[in-house]
Amino acid sequence: MLDDLYRKIVMDHAKYKRNFGTLNEEGVIHEIPYKNPTCGDVMVLYLREGDSGIEELSFEGEGCSISMASCSMMTELLKNHTVEECRYKRQAFERLIRNGELEDEVDLGDAESLQGVHKLRARHNCALMPWQAFDKWLKEQGHE
Structure with a gap:
């Protein structure tokens, strides 16, 4: 039952992407x-940092449902949080x-629905793609 709910959440985000498009702010x-080195999925992460x-x-991007x-989930999860958070x-x-x-102490929101991906090693980079783009930004900005 929980697996079915998680599958629905993942498919909803894949079909109705949140925060899709460029920032006009x-x-x-x-x-x-960023390009997933294992499958060719691509994305561009747009980010605005404030005080x-x-x-x-x-x-923006194209790829499998998981990526x-x-x-979609990551952009919702990180918005309005400190870099450290x-x-x-x-x-x-x-x-x-x-x-x-x-982890109980970390709220990952809808991203928790991707927990089953850990069993699919070939799909790890699909789920991690936007987070790896975020890592790239952290490094470029000296936030490592």
């Missing part, structure tokens, strides 16, 4: 292109995908 918009952290995120759902969520999400570990 004022201010400096970071544009981070208190990540203010806006959006994305597109993960992009985002890094913490990013680490928790990687543990979820790599090991299937769901």
Whole structure:
């Protein structure tokens, strides 16, 4: 029953992508292109950082249901959080995908529905694609 609910959440995000498109907001918009090295899924992450952290995120891209759902979920999850909070969520999400570990103290929202991906090793990079784009931005901005 829970697997069925999770599948529905993933498919909903894949079909009705949240925060899809470019950011038309004022201010400096970071544009981070990323290509999944294992399957060819592609995305561009758009991000605006403000004084208190990540203010806006959006994305454009093409790929499988898992990668597109993960992009949609990540942009919802990180918006209006500090960079440190985002890094913490990013680490928790990687543990979820790599090991299937769901941590009680970290709220991953709808992204928790991707927990079953840990059993599909070939799909790990699909789920991690937007998070790896976020890592690229962290490194470029000196937030590592």
